[in-house]
Amino acid sequence: MITREATEQDLKVLLEFEQGIVLAERPFNSTLRDGEIHYYDLLQLIKSEDSLVLVTEENNEIIASGYARVKEPGNDYSNFDRYAYLGFMYVKPEHRGKGVNKLILDELINWSKSKGLSEIRLDVYSQNESAVKAYEKAGFDSLLVTMRMKT
Template sequence: MVTLREATKEDLKTLLEFEQGVVTAERPYNPTLINGTIHYYDLVSLIESEDATLIVAEKDHEIVASGYAMIKKAEKDYFNFKEYSYLGFMYVKPEHRGQGINQSVIDRLIKWSEERGMKEIRLDVYDQNESAVKAYEKVGFEPVLLTMRLKK
């Protein structure tokens, strides 16, 4: 049985390991990432913020997954929303994948977002990460924009 809860500072060691798991998973899709340790997230701020929630999933008293939702201001004034909820840090330990844990985390983050009045929920995913794209589409997400690059 999997239980979901808000992360605490006591979870930081595991969450930092998960963060490197995310980086490792993304390296094949992004040749611009520098070598070595990368920190994408300010985990303490996510834990402490009123405008964010960082969720962990536990199974048999072990943290096996994570994800966050953060309320952000719309980047452009021509969008039909002023604020939206941004989801990130979706990670499930490899040995626990395929069990619906990520979907449970996403469902909780969507509920948290809706409880705060968010009608727009967004996330970023590498388009070549087909398994992640399919997982997000299964929950109802759809692609909006593809960023392209030219290296010279």
């Protein structure tokens, strides 16, 4: 397995991964509209100096993805002025449980540190227990739970 920066030539596969993420998240989020949804501007993320999109390949097949991007907290009360936000974490179902996500996560954390960022954040549905456990194992702590009510 190798992990490398994504290129524009990877977009077709990455767009398929994005729909895989949407499909996996639908059971956790009843507010998602039907049909195709796009969470990310993948081409912009690939081209930006303030982001890193990675893919992992095995036998010349892309099997996983993830990104980190530099963000500002959007408030004046945080004790940091920039942080790394991680997203687009996807591993093809047949490759899950092999540590592939950890490979990407480690590379994204290293990139974030190389940018001088001491704060790294990501979002995960609290009901997605396997993902929560994986991120906790990697050193992440839960910070905030978003609550909602439909009236």
